[in-house]
Amino acid sequence: MTLSTQEELKKLGIGRKIRSFREEGDMTLEDLAQKANITAALMSQIEQDVVPPTLATLINISHALGKGMDSFFVKDEVMEKVEVTRTNERLSVSRSRESDTTRMTYNFQALSYRLKDKQMETFFVEFDSTVEENPVPLSHEGEEFCYCLEGEIEFITDDRKIRLTPGDSLHFYSNVPHVLRGVGPGNPKAVFVLLPDKEG
Structure with a gap:
């Protein structure tokens, strides 16, 4: 399901x-x-599901x-040791440019949210490259892996700008302030694997 309105959220x-x-x-x-490195006002809006x-904030x-x-996505208390997520079972959140000051426009889907005590977080992300945007660099602890499936994705840090095309992958430490955005025509798509630092 795609959550693009307050009611759906x-x-x-x-x-x-x-x-x-x-x-x-x-x-x-x-x-x-x-x-969480955000304002109290934004946190209040998040808690109210506005x-x-x-x-990165999550x-x-x-x-x-x-x-x-997974605690934010699981629908009940049942956690699995083996999980299969069918296409129609993905939990999806759409973000519009007006949502907050990061000005990102993309849709992310949780690919796994029922596996007990898992370490990795996996998401399918679709960017809207038709929107002009200058997102604020974000950072968080842990590691991040991106595999570009379709279109072109740009990775930007203070001193680097890397463009990914289909089949390219990127692995980096997430505490480096970074921006990931879709570029070129269409809606670039990628799979992200995140390994949050749970010890810090």
Whole structure:
């Protein structure tokens, strides 16, 4: 399912789960926002399911709460030891340019969210390269792997600019401030594998 409206976003309830975990941990909204490197105002919007978080922000939130990212996507308490996710079972969040100050426009789908005690986070990402955007560089702890499936994707850091084409892959430490965006015609697609630093 694609969550592109506030009503649909509330069905998945990522923000509601974040707030519940935060309150269970006796953490203030301001404390969580600071640890996630976002403003308290944006954190409030995320918790109210008004604005969907970016992948980087969701990683920082999960790290601050001591939870796996699967905790925000799983629909029930049943966690599997072997998981198969069919195409129609992917959980998807669409982000528009107006969502927040990062100004990213893309759709990401959780490819795995029921596996018990997993270390990796896997996502299918589709960029909208038709929108002019100047996203703010983001960073988080851990490692990140990107495999370009379709179109062209640009990876930008302070001192490097790398363009990926279909079949190319990229592996980097996520604490390097970076931007990943689609370029060229169409909607570039990629698979991302994230390994958050759960020890930090």
